[in-house]
Amino acid sequence: MLGGLNTRVMLEYLPEIWQGFLSTLWLSAAGFLGAMALGVLACALAIQPLRWLRAPAVAYVDVIRATPLLAQLYFLYFGLPRLGIVLPEMLIGIIALSLNSGAYMAEIIRSGILSIPRGQVEAGMSTGLGYMQRMRLIVLPQALRATVSPVIGQTIVLVKDSSLLSLISVVELTRAGQRIAIDRFMPVEGLVATALGYLVLYYALKSAAGAWSARNALPGRG
Amino acid sequence: MFWFYAERILGYWPVLLKGLGMTLGLSLLSLLIGAAIGFAFGIIRAGGNRWLSRALGLYIDLFRGTPFLVQVFIVFFILPAAGIELSAFAAGVVALSNLAACFIGEIVAAGLKAVPQGQREAALASGMTPAQQMRLVLMPQAVRIVTPSLVGQFVLLIKDSSVVSAIGLLDLTRSGWMIVQSVPQGLMVFGTVGLGYFIICYPLILLSRRLERRGQDALL
Numbered sequence: 001m002l003g004g005l006n007t008r009v010m011l012e013y014l015p016e017i018w019q020g021f022l023s024t025l026w027l028s029a030a031g032f033l034g035a036m037a038l039g040v041l042a043c044a045l046a047i048q049p050l051r052w053l054r055a056p057a058v059a060y061v062d063v064i065r066a067t068p069l070l071a072q073l074y075f076l077y078f079g080l081p082r083l084g085i086v087l088p089e090m091l092i093g094i095i096a097l098s099l100n101s102g103a104y105m106a107e108i109i110r111s112g113i114l115s116i117p118r119g120q121v122e123a124g125m126s127t128g129l130g131y132m133q134r135m136r137l138i139v140l141p142q143a144l145r146a147t148v149s150p151v152i153g154q155t156i157v158l159v160k161d162s163s164l165l166s167l168i169s170v171v172e173l174t175r176a177g178q179r180i181a182i183d184r185f186m187p188v189e190g191l192v193a194t195a196l197g198y199l200v201l202y203y204a205l206k207s208a209a210g211a212w213s214a215r216n217a218l219p220g221r222g
Numbered sequence: 223m224f225w226f227y228a229e230r231i232l233g234y235w236p237v238l239l240k241g242l243g244m245t246l247g248l249s250l251l252s253l254l255i256g257a258a259i260g261f262a263f264g265i266i267r268a269g270g271n272r273w274l275s276r277a278l279g280l281y282i283d284l285f286r287g288t289p290f291l292v293q294v295f296i297v298f299f300i301l302p303a304a305g306i307e308l309s310a311f312a313a314g315v316v317a318l319s320n321l322a323a324c325f326i327g328e329i330v331a332a333g334l335k336a337v338p339q340g341q342r343e344a345a346l347a348s349g350m351t352p353a354q355q356m357r358l359v360l361m362p363q364a365v366r367i368v369t370p371s372l373v374g375q376f377v378l379l380i381k382d383s384s385v386v387s388a389i390g391l392l393d394l395t396r397s398g399w400m401i402v403q404s405v406p407q408g409l410m411v412f413g414t415v416g417l418g419y420f421i422i423c424y425p426l427i428l429l430s431r432r433l434e435r436r437g438q439d440a441l442l
Binding site for chain 1: 284288290296303377383385387407419423427
């Protein structure tokens with residue numbers, strides 16, 4: 001099946017694929033930044049004591065986690081223009097990716113913070129540290145360390161999810177691969193090139209996570 | 223204005239219901255097939271044969287490392303080139319069960335590795351064959367460990383099934399996409415679609431959390 005792969009056509013379209021690869025890269029980077037910002041915010045709101053601030057953060061995380069990204073993407077894509085908000089598809093895509101991954105990032109950071117044994121917080125209290133000092137000196141340094149691997153894991157999901165933006169006609173790696181399929185009627189060549197591009201990103205992120213946790217693993221914790 | 227459109231969207235309830243049924247059918251069928259293959263994958267991945275385990279690991283990486291949309295396209299456009307014609311539904315089931323098998327395989331392998339080594343040694347010492355060790359000692363404990371993750375995986379499957387709408391399968395997302403062509407109210411239409419997913423997925427998320435908590439209590 002792959003023996004008849006037309007590598008000449010794949011090479012001919014290499015510039016398009018490379019452009020698509022770069023687009024996927026920077027769409028994912030933008031989505032990652034948005035997701036981290038939203039994740040930190042939602043997590044901060046979810047763990048503080050005021051109930052009326054906690055409720056919206058928890059609702060945000062639950063609603064996102066219980067619905068598919070594609071439905072969220074269409075919600076914004078078909079919905080925003082009716083509210084008079086006309087944005088380029090690319091921006092809608094980045095917003096959807098950020099909103100979606102932000103909910104998962106919030107959960108990851110939250111479970112990182114909750115994994116700090118209660119005794120450490122109490123020890124901080126008894127040495128006279130205030131809330132912010134305890135967070136800054138005791139909780140966050142350990143919590144963030146426990147968070148790095150799952151955050152990279154979610155980033156892998158984010159990179160793959162960015163392929164859905166091709167469905168609202170954002171030109172990225174998946175869409176670039178479709179060009180070969182449409183122009184030359186060669187879906188196999190286009191899809192193989194696309195898949196290879198994503199695999200490069202996957203293995204890069206996966207080995208980064210592996211290298212990081214090999215060097216920085218906390219004794220006794222993953 | 224709101225009620226006018228709400229009424230029009232609700233007028234499409236047969237389409238929405240059909241889409242919901244398709245989403246449920248596709249994900250359930252894929253869960254069953256994917257779990258059956260996934261448990262076999264898990265046993266191989268946790269098992270003694272290193273080369274077999276590595277080869278399977280590579281296969282699993284191929285699917286964990288590429289977007290599900292690309293996988294759906296591959297099944298739908300490349301398999302016909304090899305002489306296998308598939309309907310959108312069949313292509314969806316093939317792609318989704320394969321993805322499920324890959325993820326469940328890794329979950330089950332981790333569960334099997336989490337069973338304390340002494341259990342296996344004890345089973346060996348009581349003269350059990352490897353098959354008996356797996357069936358009577360290791361697997362029952364691994365299943366308890368992985369159940370919360372399996373429920374979580376089902377939620378992911380239901381959500382991923384929405385991607386199959388890209389090849390024209392009339393699932394819940396596709397029904398929303400069709401309705402929005404004639405009722406141009408994206409927020410309301412996809413709000414309704416989202417509600418459909420939420421009603422199925424949210425109880426499952428709660429169940430998974432509860433099982434996880436119970437599992438932790440049991441370990442203490």
